Amino acid sequence: GAGVSQSPRYKVAKRGQDVALRCDPISGHVSLFWYQQALGQGPEFLTYFQNEAQLDKSGLPSDRFFAERPEGSVSTLKIQRTQQEDSAVYLCASSLSRVGSYNEQFFGPGTRLTVL
């Protein structure tokens, strides 16, 4: 596909369930980012991958959040034992960026997670 895709687009989970959110970046994009956007807020950085290496996970709110990108392409954000405060839109973005240069980030449509 031409852009970043995310699945599922909507996810409803009962509190305590585990969820897995998928991101397919633009082919050839080295960098991949996850952001969390709560209602009425701007996106907040969660974690960053360069190829398969997770170089920054400082934004992950707790150890219940885990992200991986094992082959340097598709990425999965996993949330264990979901809580109501995890309800948000989870955005994935990719870019060509390598260290020393800046390229814009292209965002997917997001996954809206609702925890009941």
Add this chain to the structure above:
Amino acid sequence: DQQVKQNSPSLSVQEGRISILNCDYTNSMFDYFLWYKKYPAEGPTFLISISSIKDKNEDGRFTVFLNKSAKHLSLHIVPSQPGDSAVYFCAASDTSNSGYALNFGKGTSLLVTP
């Protein structure tokens, strides 16, 4: 702690007039600034950016101004069109940090009326 602030949650402008969206930041390490546009149920779409070595960047109807001493940037849309109605996010990055993660404001909802 919000490092990028958009103090106007909403703005209404008549078609054909200028729209001015404002953004302030607190982190002096930010050296790259972007504006994203977002429609409902879609991800943010890149609009325009500016490096801290410049004070103005123009792309068609969109111009971004940067005032580093005031830690302030603004987006001008001239002339405004109804299709410009969306939420606009200001974002900033410290490119000395690996990855260039973006720090976003809360957004300004722009409504352009016919």
